[in-house]
Amino acid sequence: MNKYQIIHDDLVKDILAGKYHEKMLPSDYALMNRYHVARETARKAIAMLVDEGYAMRIKGKGTFVIQHNRYSFPISHVESYRELANRLHLKEHTQLVAIQDAEVPATFDSKAETVVLATEITRVRYLDDEPIIIDRDYVLKAVIPEILALPKSLSLFELFEQQLGLTISHATKTITIEALSIQDKQLMKLPEAGVVVVVRSETFLSDGRTLSYTESRHRADKFKSVEFARRH
């Protein structure tokens, strides 16, 4: 592993363990001595912390930990449902509703003139035995011609990355509020009319190709998104 990555990971571990609660993080020079690295290497590690929202640097003063309430539902990085449930220690299970070939609906900002072929996977996500989320993935056949089996212990992302050697780079997400569809009511066992929170995303590979489109329909009363934002 890289030197700055090691330093970064050490610091994150200590931050999460509360070692720097309300205190200053080691200065550039302190890290230089502790790890016997050049200053730029130490700075790179700290720059990552700042980037992730763990820390804040103030010129002339030092580097300080930013206290987070990281218990809620963060959506500001690419993370799958399963990874998320795992991290928050929620009891989760998934019900496969359907898996079939389909075209990507025009709902996904498609400037595409031609139809895009994909494998459509519809799943219902349960948290604490309540149906909370309907996930519908469109995995492009241009990238993954066929999905042989849905893994029990891996998320789709992890499957693609670990088994198929693909590298996921980034995603764009939009959040809107829409009226409940008939299928929403059925799958989430909601009797009355109402709304769902729809998170639509497009996931990209490192080579720029689109890997998949996903539509996540969340029960509105269970939805909470948390994010961290920096000024400028």
Add this chain to the structure above:
Amino acid sequence: MNKYQIIHDDLVKDILAGKYHEKMLPSDYALMNRYHVARETARKAIAMLVDEGYAMRIKGKGTFVIQHNRYSFPISHVESYRELANRLHLKEHTQLVAIQDAEVPATFDSKAETVVLATEITRVRYLDDEPIIIDRDYVLKAVIPEILALPKSLSLFELFEQQLGLTISHATKTITIEALSIQDKQLMKLPEAGVVVVVRSETFLSDGRTLSYTESRHRADKFKSVEFARRH
């Protein structure tokens, strides 16, 4: 201005102008020659682009522009309503509903044992003459003892930064869906029952103090959030 900042701004301008549409951005060495700077300086400029989601670097290949649809409602950085409306060229105006002293409600994750005194500012935001957002700011009296006048041409953020010399560092945001309150119906002229999208945020200064809490209540049918997320 810094060298890497200049290079960065030049590149952003060119990207937005479409000069690198589907093409490779200048390599490290190309920027070195063009601007007569060291490689690390050029890399810093590009690192900023990557950080902002403008570009993607692939080892051995080059740096590539990420195509964005940046027309929607981005919430992934600290930006005020007015700055936003301006950027998207929307016709906007604001109606001041009330400004008074108040305590910060417990809704804002307050682990605070004592009451926190603040100036409460309630405003209704109109886009294209429709009331879309109710903003309620709680500006802490510990930081700003008194708000003398609400500026017509500046946002609250800009006022604090430019007039009072404060530096805003970051914010945390949560998005939830809640039932319409009576005041929601009145101020947004909504006759029926329904839901609003509530964005609650806490804004921090560079010295770590909390500057303000804000509750933004958005008309659900007009709400759209767009964000960019990177994997790992």
Add this chain to the structure above:
DNA sequence: CTTATCAACTTGTCTATACATTTCTTTAAA
């Protein structure tokens, strides 16, 4: 014609150094 190798170009990591700027404390002068 096919294959293997090499060279050129790219990004990634790391070092060592220099000077600027901000903050805070200590010391010395008035």
Add this chain to the structure above:
DNA sequence: TTTAAAGAAATGTATAGACAAGTTGATAAG
């Protein structure tokens, strides 16, 4: 006692160079 200057410590910016590693295309060998 108050004020001013000096110094130490921290982050910010910038340079020059080195080597590693991935990608691509040209070239040479078979």
